[in-house]
Amino acid sequence: MAAFLGAAAIVSGDPSLFLATFSLVLFSAALAIRFRLRMHRIVTSARVTRSADRRVMQQGGTTAITTDFSCSPDPGITVRVRDILPAATLSDPPDASAVVAADGSASIRYSLTPLVPGSIRFPGISLAISDPFFNASLLMGSDRFRGPEPDVHPRAAYERSRTRAEFGEDEKDAPSIYRGSGIRSIREYHSGDDLRSIDWKMTAKYDRMFIREYTAAENLPPLIVVDLPDCLFPVPDEYLTKLVNSATGETMTAIRNHGSVSLFVISGVNIIDTVLEETDLQRCITTLRTSAHPHFRLNHAYRWKDRAGMRGFIRKNGVAAPWPRKNEDDQFFDRIAQIYRKSLANPYTPVFSTQVRRLLNSVQLEEIVFYSLFEGDLSHIGELALQAQMKRIRLKPRTVAGLDTAHIASIKKALGTETVEVLP
Amino acid sequence: MKPPLLRILFVLVAAAAALFSLAQGDYWYLTLITAAVFVLAAFIRQGSDDTRILILASGEILVIAVAEASFWTGFIVQCAVIGAVLMEEKVPADTRDLTLFAIFCIAALLGAIILDRSNQVLLPFLLVTAMVAVTTLIFTGIQEMRERDMYAGGP
Numbered sequence: 001m002a003a004f005l006g007a008a009a010i011v012s013g014d015p016s017l018f019l020a021t022f023s024l025v026l027f028s029a030a031l032a033i034r035f036r037l038r039m040h041r042i043v044t045s046a047r048v049t050r051s052a053d054r055r056v057m058q059q060g061g062t063t064a065i066t067t068d069f070s071c072s073p074d075p076g077i078t079v080r081v082r083d084i085l086p087a088a089t090l091s092d093p094p095d096a097s098a099v100v101a102a103d104g105s106a107s108i109r110y111s112l113t114p115l116v117p118g119s120i121r122f123p124g125i126s127l128a129i130s131d132p133f134f135n136a137s138l139l140m141g142s143d144r145f146r147g148p149e150p151d152v153h154p155r156a157a158y159e160r161s162r163t164r165a166e167f168g169e170d171e172k173d174a175p176s177i178y179r180g181s182g183i184r185s186i187r188e189y190h191s192g193d194d195l196r197s198i199d200w201k202m203t204a205k206y207d208r209m210f211i212r213e214y215t216a217a218e219n220l221p222p223l224i225v226v227d228l229p230d231c232l233f234p235v236p237d238e239y240l241t242k243l244v245n246s247a248t249g250e251t252m253t254a255i256r257n258h259g260s261v262s263l264f265v266i267s268g269v270n271i272i273d274t275v276l277e278e279t280d281l282q283r284c285i286t287t288l289r290t291s292a293h294p295h296f297r298l299n300h301a302y303r304w305k306d307r308a309g310m311r312g313f314i315r316k317n318g319v320a321a322p323w324p325r326k327n328e329d330d331q332f333f334d335r336i337a338q339i340y341r342k343s344l345a346n347p348y349t350p351v352f353s354t355q356v357r358r359l360l361n362s363v364q365l366e367e368i369v370f371y372s373l374f375e376g377d378l379s380h381i382g383e384l385a386l387q388a389q390m391k392r393i394r395l396k397p398r399t400v401a402g403l404d405t406a407h408i409a410s411i412k413k414a415l416g417t418e419t420v421e422v423l424p
Numbered sequence: 425m426k427p428p429l430l431r432i433l434f435v436l437v438a439a440a441a442a443l444f445s446l447a448q449g450d451y452w453y454l455t456l457i458t459a460a461v462f463v464l465a466a467f468i469r470q471g472s473d474d475t476r477i478l479i480l481a482s483g484e485i486l487v488i489a490v491a492e493a494s495f496w497t498g499f500i501v502q503c504a505v506i507g508a509v510l511m512e513e514k515v516p517a518d519t520r521d522l523t524l525f526a527i528f529c530i531a532a533l534l535g536a537i538i539l540d541r542s543n544q545v546l547l548p549f550l551l552v553t554a555m556v557a558v559t560t561l562i563f564t565g566i567q568e569m570r571e572r573d574m575y576a577g578g579p
Contacts, residue, residue: 001480001481001484005484005488006553009549010546013545013546014488014492015491015495015539015540015545016487016488016489016490016491016492016495016498017488018539018545018546018549019487019491019495019498019499019502019536019539020484020487020488020491020498020502021549021553022532022535022536022539022549022552022553022556023484023487023502023506023532023535024484025553025556025557026528026531026532026535026556027506027509027528028560029556029557029559029560030524030527030528030531032560032564033524033560033563033564034520034521034524036563036564036567036568037520037567039567039571040567040571043571043575046575074520124577132476136568138571138572138575138576139572139575139576140575140576140577141575141576141577142574142575142576142577143577145575145577146577
């Protein structure tokens with residue numbers, strides 16, 4: 001408008017147009033100076049507090065970043081603050097920014113995934129300031145807007161020590177960087193060996209360099225089993241929510257402590273989902289959240305033949321009674337024993353048992369954390385407990401509060417365990 | 425949305441000055457029409473930023489129409505228009521905005537005196553306008569450079 005009026009004033013030579021043009025230029029200059037002063041007040045009062053939920057993480061892992069920003073904006077000014085991401089990282093959401101509220105505060109929350117190992121440093125923030133007439137941006141990367149500096153360890157440090165080629169087959173593909181305290185062997189020194197591993201006693205004795213080879217230490221992640229209820233049996237939503245929340249918390253803890261976790265989601269003898277040695281927390285949570293609802297059970301274990309029970313019955317009652325038989329009870333037991341013998345003569349293995357056996361063979365485990373509401377038939381739980389016992393894997397059953405004492409006693413009997421942890 | 429009190433005050437001042445200049449000019453009807461448009465623009469209901477632009481545009485037309493009749497009345501209308509655009513947010517107005525308005529009025533008065541007293545208008549106008557523009561550019565440039573030096577940080 002000023003340029004148009006100025007051109008008109010120069011052409012016509014009218015003093016009134018000159019006055020209007022000059023006033024507009026002066027007004028624009030005043031607004032520009034006011035905007036700069038307002039911006040200066042904002043940047044001098046800017047404070048940033050940034051925190052990461054972990055200081056050490058693995059390459060490709062995820063950490064949650066919270067950036068709190070505060071300043072003293074004048075009314076009528078819009079301030080948008082954006083966290084500048086370190087190089088070679090990904091964020092979710094991709095644009096980590098927020099608009100500053102009227103009180104001058106803003107909070108940015110996002111998850112960050114480093115793609116390369118090393119120390120990553122947050123370069124600072126970017127401010128975009130605008131008023132109705134002007135806008136400007138400023139990159140604030142001085143020391144007080146930087147940091148923290150999480151350490152990113154290389155992926156190889158977290159690589160699985162074993163991979164699964166086939167079910168039941170384990171292959172050691174890389175030496176573990178974690179070493180135990182035990183000594184596996186002693187050998188002569190080769191160029192490139194770690195000098196800290198030199199056995200000085202042997203070296204002094206034989207006047208040659210000897211190296212200690214330590215045993216590898218392995219931290220085995222747990223298997224988390226979530227047994228979802230049958231949709232035909234009404235279960236309170238709060239029970240299921242508690243169960244899934246607790247399983248999610250256990251998953252997070254396992255990934256934090258062990259670097260990976262295995263998930264086995266079932267509903268009775270129906271397998272819903274299996275995730276083995278997963279290092280990505282998001283994927284585990286997605287698996288749990290998407291499958292965490294009552295399922296229609298296509299297969300049931302009601303007609304499973306309890307072979308151990310049958311053998312026990314035969315041992316107890318299966319000896320033929322002397323002829324002539326004394327009473328009808330003897331005839332009944334004899335008949336049942338005959339039927340059981342016939343059943344035991346035919347090999348019979350339920351599909352679920354095979355699947356559980358393959359699962360337990362495919363991952364190295366020390367512990368199974370079992371989440372269930374223990375509603376309806378418990379045969380599949382007994383089978384899982386039996387196979388865990390055979391593999392010498394510790395089973396930790398967990399359920400939610402609200403079950404009566406008799407029911408818990410029956411659960412203990414089915415699982416063959418002393419305790420059932422009740423979630424509050 | 426109700427117009428702010430300060431804006432009403434400045435609009436009334438501008439309208440009163442325009443009415444005062446009616447007797448002096450030849451094109452009194454143009455002054456009357458532009459004054460009516462300005463008042464309407466100031467009281468029309470719309471968003472804050474759009475209202476400002478509308479007030480400024482209609483106000484400048486009013487300034488030209490009034491200054492045609494009386495240069496100094498035009499100056500008063502100009503100050504009132506800028507006041508209506510600048511101060512609308514709260515009552516009492518922000519001290520910083522009041523200071524800015526006062527500085528603007530003084531600078532505009534100096535410019536108007538120079539334009540009024542000069543034998544010819546073009547050269548002083550170009551000179552004063554260039555001085556204002558260069559001063560503003562230098563101030564904002566130095567301010568921006570200082571901020572970048574202080575806050576941008578190094579590698």
